[in-house]
Amino acid sequence: MKFKHLNYIGKGLIFLLMLLGCSPESTIDDTLEPVNSKALLKSNTFYGPQISLGKGHVRSWIIIAKDGTPEELGVEMSKNLLNQLPEGDDPVQLVLPLHKKAKENTPFDHVFFDWNPHGHEPDGVFTVPHFDVHFYLTSVAAREAIPTYPEAKPQFDNYPPPGYLPVDYITPPDGGTAVPMMGTHWIPLSFAPPFTNILLYGTYDGEVTFVEPMNTLAYINSGVPFSEAYSQPTKFAKTGYYPTVYNVYQNSKNQRQIISLSEFVHREAE
Numbered sequence: 001m002k003f004k005h006l007n008y009i010g011k012g013l014i015f016l017l018m019l020l021g022c023s024p025e026s027t028i029d030d031t032l033e034p035v036n037s038k039a040l041l042k043s044n045t046f047y048g049p050q051i052s053l054g055k056g057h058v059r060s061w062i063i064i065a066k067d068g069t070p071e072e073l074g075v076e077m078s079k080n081l082l083n084q085l086p087e088g089d090d091p092v093q094l095v096l097p098l099h100k101k102a103k104e105n106t107p108f109d110h111v112f113f114d115w116n117p118h119g120h121e122p123d124g125v126f127t128v129p130h131f132d133v134h135f136y137l138t139s140v141a142a143r144e145a146i147p148t149y150p151e152a153k154p155q156f157d158n159y160p161p162p163g164y165l166p167v168d169y170i171t172p173p174d175g176g177t178a179v180p181m182m183g184t185h186w187i188p189l190s191f192a193p194p195f196t197n198i199l200l201y202g203t204y205d206g207e208v209t210f211v212e213p214m215n216t217l218a219y220i221n222s223g224v225p226f227s228e229a230y231s232q233p234t235k236f237a238k239t240g241y242y243p244t245v246y247n248v249y250q251n252s253k254n255q256r257q258i259i260s261l262s263e264f265v266h267r268e269a270e
Contacts, residue, residue: 042066046099053092053115056081060111062102070105070241073098074260075113075133082221082257091116095140106264107240108135112143112182112210125193129217133259134182134202134210137238146204149178155205156184163270164208166231169201183209188231199230199246207237213246213259220257225249229263236267 048060056078063071075096086092096111103109114132121127136143149156156178159165169186171177177185183204191198196219202210211230219226226248236242243261250257 043071046101048097048099048102051094051096051113053077053094054081054086055084058094058096058113060096060098060102062099062106064101064105068105070102070264072247072260072262073102073106073108073135073243074247074258074262075111076251077257079255082217085115085117085217087117089118091120105241107137107238107242109139110136112136126195126214128195130195130214131217131220131259132212132214134212135261136210138204138207138209143183143209144181146181146183148180149175158206159184160203160206160208161235163235164233164237165201165203166233168231185212197226197228197246197248199228208233211243211246211261213248213261215248215259220248223250227262235270237269239269240267241265242267 043063043065045061045063050057050059058075058077058081060073060075062073065071092115094113094115096113098108098110112134114134116126116130116132119127119130146152146155153175156175157173159171165186166188168189170189171184171186175184177187179185183202186201186203188198188200195214196216198214200212200214201208202212215226227245228247229245232242232244241264243264245261245263247258247260247262
């Protein structure tokens, strides 16, 4: 959710709240402490390239079992980065490439990572410092080609057929959460402020395009691990392994902050 077009997001989420009331070469590192870890000797970790943020960096990674099964996909923030983040008025948006192993073994193409120093609309809900981590199933070029809602109203309003989104996710029918270069955002019916951790879905032109953990800086700084299953569709556009849990935790060995998806399940396309 985001920034230069927050008039869409603010109006749409206020409506919902009323309803509710890579580096190209393999890099192996067994220090991550994955949430759904099997024996680490039976898994390898593959990293995307480091992307600068503030005085540190972020990057994507994936843990792959020896049999090729994905175990955990996520982003990590370097040690002490939470104390060295940009503090300006504008959000920071970064494209985090995925290692080729992640693209080969999951349906995801890249990560669109947002640091929001002051949050975003609606006021009193998401106006706190937080991270939005979009795991995109579409290419960077396809995502960046998404125009504004008025310009592409038919595409934004072309929702996936029944079954391709969880039944307990909603979005307003007026383009209220339709964001250029992102898509339409869907929020769980179970959400109620205050916001700490939440997972959204995204769509555009009849397809599910992303899943998005949103996590506050305050919660991550608390050091309390978070892990929660999120609602699943009953149908999938592409055969492959899809995550069912999202997580926030710190790697105790290197103090890197982790936001990830895990507990992958094989799905057949329909």
